[in-house]
Amino acid sequence: MIVDFRRNPPALSSLTIMDSTVATVEKFKFLGCFISQDLKWVTHIHFIVKKAQQRLYFLRQLKKFNLPQELLRQFYSAVIESVLCTSITVWFGSATKSDIRRLQRTVRTAERIIGAPLPTLQELYTSRVRKRAQKITLDPSHPSHPLFELLPSGRRYRAPNIPKFYCLCVVVSVYWKLITLKQIPCMRKHTWQ
Numbered sequence: 001m002i003v004d005f006r007r008n009p010p011a012l013s014s015l016t017i018m019d020s021t022v023a024t025v026e027k028f029k030f031l032g033c034f035i036s037q038d039l040k041w042v043t044h045i046h047f048i049v050k051k052a053q054q055r056l057y058f059l060r061q062l063k064k065f066n067l068p069q070e071l072l073r074q075f076y077s078a079v080i081e082s083v084l085c086t087s088i089t090v091w092f093g094s095a096t097k098s099d100i101r102r103l104q105r106t107v108r109t110a111e112r113i114i115g116a117p118l119p120t121l122q123e124l125y126t127s128r129v130r131k132r133a134q135k136i137t138l139d140p141s142h143p144s145h146p147l148f149e150l151l152p153s154g155r156r157y158r159a160p161n162i163p164k165f166y167c168l169c170v171v172v173s174v175y176w177k178l179i180t181l182k183q184i185p186c187m188r189k190h191t192w193q
Helices: 042-064 069-084 088-094 097-114 121-138 164-183
Strands: 015-017 020-022 027-030 033-036
Touching (some): 033 042, 042 069, 069 097, 088 121, 097 121
Antiparallel strands (some): 015 020, 027 033
């Protein structure tokens, strides 16, 4: 996959690693997320919606057997919500409104089946981002720990002022390091600094 947003991208020669040519693809599934060449999450969200809708069938079947509402909620959170929230901290912030509406429609369908209110995707995303940030602030060895700086009051953190391009470069470099460590045997012992 080549991520290049220039108007006239140059023609690149094929990449060869250990005498095998690496194929160029438009999208790639990595750690359960579909990453596309244009860095949009349409493919990934379509996959999630399809998977969640398939699992709504089982929720409907359980409702037909008159299971209590609490068991239906537990089933929803274990089987459907877990699919909707898979790596939500990565893709939700840059998803389009139409994609979020498609996902939220699945949650509303589950609400109608269960007959009780369920947390929205925005609430789930917010809670997971807060948990992730709290883990980072408590772990000084985490690479992102320096980004969280306490304000003089000592109660809140300063918002990091990082350009989006820098964040993209960090994400791409982390993915590249993971791929390199996993696939190239001669580099497994290499330590990254």
